[in-house]
Amino acid sequence: xxxxxxxxxxxxxxxxxxxxxxxxxxxxxxxxxxxxxxxxxxxxxxxxxxxxxxxxxxxxxxxxxxxxxxxxxxxxxxxxxxxxxxxxxxxxxxxxxxxxxxxxxxxxxxxxxxxxxxxxxxxxxxxxxxxxxxxxxxxxxxxxxxxxxxxxxxxxxxxxxxxxxxxxxxxxxxxx
Numbered sequence: 001x002x003x004x005x006x007x008x009x010x011x012x013x014x015x016x017x018x019x020x021x022x023x024x025x026x027x028x029x030x031x032x033x034x035x036x037x038x039x040x041x042x043x044x045x046x047x048x049x050x051x052x053x054x055x056x057x058x059x060x061x062x063x064x065x066x067x068x069x070x071x072x073x074x075x076x077x078x079x080x081x082x083x084x085x086x087x088x089x090x091x092x093x094x095x096x097x098x099x100x101x102x103x104x105x106x107x108x109x110x111x112x113x114x115x116x117x118x119x120x121x122x123x124x125x126x127x128x129x130x131x132x133x134x135x136x137x138x139x140x141x142x143x144x145x146x147x148x149x150x151x152x153x154x155x156x157x158x159x160x161x162x163x164x165x166x167x168x169x170x171x172x173x174x175x176x
Contacts, residue, residue: 050069
């Protein structure tokens with residue numbers, strides 16, 4: 001019943017606005033004030049009813065109408081929540097798919113790089129290893145004397161260099 005009255009007031013107010021002249025009188029301001037005050041009271045009363053307060057004055061039909069309004073509002077809220085959840089799930093699935101593709105591409109690149117390294121000649125591997133190592137040791141004929149191995153030293157990465165020197169000596173080409 002109140003909704004019907006509110007709708008009637010809105011339509012009649014809008015119609016009066018169209019018919020009103022550009023010059024407004026002070027009487028129209030008081031009328032507008034009274035209407036806005038009445039509308040505010042109706043909205044406050046409806047808010048209290050939605051919150052479950054002051055339900056004693058409502059008839060059975062008004063209570064059923066209120067219940068129907070609350071049910072429809074809850075359905076709308078649930079449908080909006082489900083819609084947002086489905087959108088976020090689909091967005092996360094797209095991100096997951098993109099990350100999987102990126103991971104597959106990176107693993108292919110790693111495999112290709114491993115194949116390239118496996119196809120290099122031993123001399124290319126040794127020179128590549130020397131250039132990439134953080135503790136670059138020049139190959140010198142005196143390395144065969146094994147003088148420095150009595151006191152192994154730690155390299156930049158904290159590993160003992162004595163064992164790496166011995167490995168490097170075993171990999172020396174025969175012409176050295």
